Amino acid sequence: MELKTIKIKKPEDVNIIIGQSHFIKTVEDLYETLISYVPGIKFGLAFCEASGPCLIRSEGNDLELIKLAQENAYNLSCGHSFFIALKNAFPINVLNQVKSVQEICSIYCASANPVEVVIAESSQGRGILGVIDGEKCKGIETDQDKQDRKDFLRKIGYKR
Numbered sequence: 001m002e003l004k005t006i007k008i009k010k011p012e013d014v015n016i017i018i019g020q021s022h023f024i025k026t027v028e029d030l031y032e033t034l035i036s037y038v039p040g041i042k043f044g045l046a047f048c049e050a051s052g053p054c055l056i057r058s059e060g061n062d063l064e065l066i067k068l069a070q071e072n073a074y075n076l077s078c079g080h081s082f083f084i085a086l087k088n089a090f091p092i093n094v095l096n097q098v099k100s101v102q103e104i105c106s107i108y109c110a111s112a113n114p115v116e117v118v119i120a121e122s123s124q125g126r127g128i129l130g131v132i133d134g135e136k137c138k139g140i141e142t143d144q145d146k147q148d149r150k151d152f153l154r155k156i157g158y159k160r
Contacts (some may be wrong), residue, residue: 010068010072013087014068018115021081024102026082032046033119034094041086042088043060043089047081051079076126078127108131109133
């Protein structure tokens with residue numbers, strides 16, 4: 001078995017969700033979930049089929065984001081994993097709905113940060129072990145940092 005890290009390619013203004021599913025129906029169900037939950041959402045999604053033709057299956061409503069999802073899913077090539085690229089919405093806007101899709105087994109990350117995916121590769125195939133999401137911590141927040149965090153959340157409308 002070999003361990004590898006795969007760097008996720010994405011523009012700064014794109015958020016991503018990476019997860020594990022178990023059935024080809026995931027592509028259509030995630031499409032229906034995303035398109036119906038946030039008006040104006042732009043997205044692309046790709047699913048790594050784990051048997052049969054083992055294709056990257058994809059959907060979405062934005063060609064650039066569909067291609068981005070396809071490229072990242074293909075670079076991962078981990079059976080039954082999926083990759084969602086989002087604009088005009090944040091993962092927090094859709095994450096509970098994504099998790100409630102009956103085929104979804106787990107979510108590895110939902111982020112706008114630079115992400116690397118840690119995978120294991122054997123003679124059978126590839127699997128996701130985890131993710132490296134963002135940078136290493138640089139310290140512990142001060143009282144001013146706490147106030148800045150609270151102010152920021154209110155500024156962007158997530159707290160009152």
